[in-house]
Amino acid sequence: MGKWIRYQNPPTIRAAASVVGKKEHDGPLGSKFDLHDEKDKFGQPSWEQAESEMQRLALNLAMTKGKVTEESVDALFAGDLINQCTGSAYGLLDYQIPYFGLYGACSTAAESLILASMMIDSGYAKRSAAVTSSHNLSAERQFRYPVEYGGQRAPTAQWTVTGSAAFLLDAEGDGPFVTEVMPGISVDPGISDINNMGAAMAPVIAR
Amino acid sequence: MSKQKQTKSQKQYAAYAEGRATPSPLGRDCLKAFLIGGLICCFAQLLMQCYTALGLSEETAKPTVSLTLIFLTALLTGLGVFDKIAKHAGAGTLVPITGFANSVAAPAIDNKTEGLVLGVGAKIFIISGPVILYGTLASAIYGVIYYIVTLFRG
Numbered sequence: 001m002g003k004w005i006r007y008q009n010p011p012t013i014r015a016a017a018s019v020v021g022k023k024e025h026d027g028p029l030g031s032k033f034d035l036h037d038e039k040d041k042f043g044q045p046s047w048e049q050a051e052s053e054m055q056r057l058a059l060n061l062a063m064t065k066g067k068v069t070e071e072s073v074d075a076l077f078a079g080d081l082i083n084q085c086t087g088s089a090y091g092l093l094d095y096q097i098p099y100f101g102l103y104g105a106c107s108t109a110a111e112s113l114i115l116a117s118m119m120i121d122s123g124y125a126k127r128s129a130a131v132t133s134s135h136n137l138s139a140e141r142q143f144r145y146p147v148e149y150g151g152q153r154a155p156t157a158q159w160t161v162t163g164s165a166a167f168l169l170d171a172e173g174d175g176p177f178v179t180e181v182m183p184g185i186s187v188d189p190g191i192s193d194i195n196n197m198g199a200a201m202a203p204v205i206a207r
Numbered sequence: 208m209s210k211q212k213q214t215k216s217q218k219q220y221a222a223y224a225e226g227r228a229t230p231s232p233l234g235r236d237c238l239k240a241f242l243i244g245g246l247i248c249c250f251a252q253l254l255m256q257c258y259t260a261l262g263l264s265e266e267t268a269k270p271t272v273s274l275t276l277i278f279l280t281a282l283l284t285g286l287g288v289f290d291k292i293a294k295h296a297g298a299g300t301l302v303p304i305t306g307f308a309n310s311v312a313a314p315a316i317d318n319k320t321e322g323l324v325l326g327v328g329a330k331i332f333i334i335s336g337p338v339i340l341y342g343t344l345a346s347a348i349y350g351v352i353y354y355i356v357t358l359f360r361g
Contacts, residue, residue, distance in 0.1 A: 152236070155231060199227075
């Protein structure tokens with residue numbers, strides 16, 4: 001069973017920013033996202049570089065919104081969906097902030113937020129940032145088929161989001177606060193259909 | 208996971224998940240594959256007629272038709288149109304030579320950003336590789352069997 005962790009000094013989410021692709025921008029939540037690119041490339045030559053650029057844009061915007069400089073951020077937790085977290089490592093290369101590369105696939109957003117908030121609760125950091133991203137086409141290339149490959153999708157097949165989000169956490173502030181967290185426990189429900197990841201992931205939540 | 212035996216609860220969950228998953232619309236998919244695949248074959252037949260009418264012998268016309276289809280598929284793949292047709296056609300575009308041509312052209316385009324040797328060169332057969340490997344192997348085995356049969360026929 002999962003274990004709750006209740007913070008003594010709940011950190012506040014000082015600012016957040018999101019960057020998405022065209023499909024996400026065209027969707028029902030489209031107007032809620034800060035930035036988007038019609039071509040999903042963000043001015044970059046490859047999809048992988050586009051994913052990096054989304055992270056850079058997201059963190060940059062979150063810091064602008066939160067009116068903080070990079071010198072005042074003590075720790076950076078980031079992850080993406082590319083081999084060896086190159087998306088985060090290259091995307092956030094400009095920032096001189098101690099960096100933790102994470103790989104949690106779909107859980108990277110929550111994972112980075114948990115760790116970034118623990119860092120503040122424990123007193124090791126006054127400010128921390130959590131960044132996550134995935135790019136539909138870099139994920140297609142890495143995990144599925146080449147972009148132009150003509151295949152049919154099963155109705156249960158998932159669609160990887162093109163997007164990046166950044167949270168800026170602060171020891172002091174008026175909220176919203178991160179008060180409790182509960183890390184999940186890995187489960188193998190025995191689903192071997194690669195086109196049905198939803199069924200493979202759902203039991204984790206039920207635990 | 209695949210090497211271990213599924214536990215009872217895993218089996219139950221798999222059955223539960225399968226029961227709730229939206230199935231592929233088989234009837235509609237088959238019909239579309241039949242129609243589009245048939246259209247491609249009709250087009251190929253038309254090409255065949257044209258080439259023979261232009262004076263090519265049947266033996267030369269056949270590979271010329273295949274080459275035309277391969278060229279058109281590669282072109283449509285490069286223009287980003289092929290996958291949009293194939294999304295509907297399914298086996299209709301996969302089974303004819305078009306599917307094979309696309310499976311070679313698509314990774315070639317995809318891996319261009321990684322360079323000509325380690326990108327395009329190393330990854331061009333990433334999908335068609337198994338077909339080429341086992342196709343070649345099967346043809347070699349077929350050759351041996353054919354040779355043995357001819358020995359007995361004298």
